[in-house]
Amino acid sequence: MTSFLTHRALVHDARLPLRRRHSALRTCITLFAPYGFRATYHHLTLSAAIPRRLEADPDALVRAVEELHEARVLWLARAEEYAAQRRAEKRSGRRAVSNPRPWWLRSRWDGPDHAWHQDPFRHPSLRLSAYVRRQNAILDGAEPPGCPACGNEGPRVPSPTGHGCIELCRECSWVLAPCSCGKRHRFVPGTSFSWNGIWQRSHMSDDGMPNPHWPAG
Known part of the structure; x- marks a missing residue:
């Protein structure tokens, strides 16, 4: 079984080629991706300032995997609590999953965050640990202000469906x-993209800042 901690250690290993360390980061994201795989990777390129050329700042990979690790620790603790709660509920005869379902068990396509899977640029700007804390709090009954995902309190953005309308968060496109x-409706990305371009960080510059010429070049 692939281990998150094993691959986290590989990301830290400065003796390894940068491509190998980058690949290890990818494996970590496949094992834990709060925003979905592509959106989480895109988020980390921005938050950890991963440059287009990895050689320009190898430590960016460490920053990225540590942000991911920090959020994963919070998730694991809450997931263990939830598992214990469900075992107790089943012993008492309550087999139906309570509502709301834990955020990590949401359907990839039917959840209010499905836009992030279709447009990896439309994720919250929150640090991953802040997002996990927010979702854990909601699961525990809290009602934080603003968008449940990112906290944005601005006006909602209407999006016609052809026979109706959905309302989205203007920052992260969470379905409000x-x-x-x-029914859920497909989210149409506002910017055309290719996964290969995201993976190679064409949206980033060598100094770790967003590429001002992207997506044109």
Whole structure:
């Protein structure tokens, strides 16, 4: 079984080629990705300032995996609590999953965060640990202000569905109000992209700042 901690150690290993360390970071994200794999990777390129050329700042990979690790520790603690809670509920005869479902068990395509899987640029700007804390708090009954995902309190963005309308968070496109038909609708990315371009960080410059010419070049 692939181990997050094993690959985290590989990211830290300065003796390894940068491509190998970058690949280890990818494996870590496949094992824990709060925003979905592509959106989480894109987020980390920005938050850890991973440059287009890894040689320009090798430590950026360490910053990225440590942000991911910090959030994962919070998730593991809450997931263990939830597992213990479910075992107790089942022993008492309550087999149905309580509502709301834990955020980490949401359907990838049916959840209010499905836009992040279709447009990896539309994720929250929160540090991953802040997002996990926010979701854990909501699971525990808290009602934080603003968007449940990112906290944005600005006006909602209406998005027509052809027979109705959904309302999205203007920052992260979290579905704040679903369509009246009750079905999820595909989110159309605002910017065309290729996964290969994201993976190679064409949206970043060698100094770790966003590429001002992207997506043109």
